[in-house]
Amino acid sequence: MAPDRTPRGGSSDPPPDRPTGEQLYDAILRSAPEFSALEVAAETGVTIEETRRLWRALGFPEFVGEKAYTKADVEAVATLMSFVDAGAVDFDMAVNLTRGVGQTMARLADWEVSTLVSRVEEMERGEEATGSRIGSALRLIHEVNPPFERLLIYSWRRHLAAAVGRIEAMGAKDEDLHTIDVTVGFADLVSFTALSNTLDRDEIGDLVEVFESRCQDVVARYGGRIIKSLGDSVLFVTTTAEDGVAVAEGIINVIGRDAKMPDVRLGLASGPVVQRLGDIFGPPVNMAARLTQVARRNRLIVDQNTADLLPDSEWEHRRLPARPVRGFGLVEPVAVRRH
Template identity: 85%
Template sequence: MAPDPSEQGEQPDPATRQQRPGERLDEAILRSKPRFNALEVAAETGVTIEETRRLWRALGFPEFSGEKAYTAADIEAVSTLMSFVDAGAVDFDTAVNLTRGVGQTMARLADWEVSTLVTRVEEMAAGDEANSSRVHSALQLINEVNPPFERLVVYAWRRHLAAAVGRIEAMGAKDEDLHTIDVTVGFADLVSFTALSNTLDRDEIGDLVEVFESRCQDVVARYGGRIIKSLGDSVLFVTNTAEESVGVAEGIINVIGRDAKMPDVRLGLASGPVIQRLGDIFGPPVNMAARLTQVARRNRLIVDQNTADLLPTDEWEHRRLPARPVRGFGLVEPVAVRRR
């Protein structure tokens, strides 16, 4: 019997080693094999090893020491990024910040894509389109979906970039600080979501969150607003005007709170200047909107006084509610609003 190479401390020839299914998927997605370690990436790009590691961490990946974990595409990406740093367009810290934004955005998009398409992979593997396995079905779907999806990603980025630049002026950016804008902030929160989720299976929880987020997104987009972030059972959004935010709030109550298959929802609105950083917003209106949802009644909207003052009095009625303690703000008198 021939000796086992592993007993002699030898490794199988990489050329003859059979690929694991995951490796086949990696190569289909990355379109190249890992051939470089961090030192080699640094040498090829002229970037220091520490700068290489900072960029890699900013993308959201763990560091690899001496492993050949990087592809030719990784080298090209670093070179592309450093080209506009070297040209003086931005400094390296700004480039790292942009890289972090790309990493966080694409990580979520990738998870979203996989969770959306996994059902289709199962259907292909089990149905008439099946050839051998889920891996084969996944490879087939990757080849069919990813090329046009890449074009869609670039298109969507361009459209959102144009919209973001336009908001600098449209949402009242301060001349002295382009990070500060005047907006109305909305917070929508599902009632008793934690208790409800304990009674549902994983698929039901996933379906519930997907319906909540997608319906909120549709309503917010209809009024020209944007969702800043969603946390499963809650959504933070902003609009240019108080009237638009009230329209969003009423729409969310209609499509969520008045659907017998969905939990009830609470909404709070607050208006004022906020800081835009790292794709998020910060400031007292954000905190106030979130706090107001904690004291709102089910399927009801309450607003702060700033928001009430921005609504035309000939179209809206205001009613002050009893003062109540709001964490971080002391005693607050929320305002209920309704159309005349």
């Protein structure tokens, strides 16, 4: 939703009644920049270095000497420092939380804009046209953002409650609340790079969107969660090995069995992982990713740990020939199926 900079009447300046990019920017921020970094520090009682650390943690470049900060920026710093001063967390923890907010919101903002830009173009082609994409974007911002902000708070509270519950339900070790036992799954589209070279930008975007949305639906159905997606692959976790296999089978059904979609490979591995910065780390993560590289198309293979967690009364295990797996040496993957 970039400003329309097409010159009119021999001038690059828009007519007085034509919406501008600055108006769109102000409508989103709801306050104009009026403070420098030094003034933000003075207003909030923090040092200039602390101010800069927080701003960088949000993911923005520094503005040296410029009046680039708004009253909302000052209030945000003051709010953050209020629970630091109260002793709830130290400053380094506050920076860590800020970095998490910055990374999450940056992706969400890009996601929102890329989703709504097609609606802006649609409005300008129809009866709702304002004569300017910025005009339609302004209208959409006023209509969508207030309820969307309420949805953000609701969603955050729901996910926070779920995250706290997972630590207890997954059996987090008393000595290290960051470590949990899970089944890790990795789903990878086959030959995505070669395929993407034959598609235009819209087709690539549609393909990735269908892949991610279908995976999300399947993972959510079995109580798992997607840790991250990388366009042609998805990393997810479930609390049990049986749920992990159910998710993998579901992804194969909705992706691999669809003639309009590429084939997919699935790998599962189970064991303790460390949760940090919204991500997970540990041998099961690496093993699940490596297994997808040796799996057959539209097939699932698992490590021995996962196979051992599946009840023999319901599942049949079959060892596959040993093969070299980067970082693990020779590994004997296991194919599983229901009796």
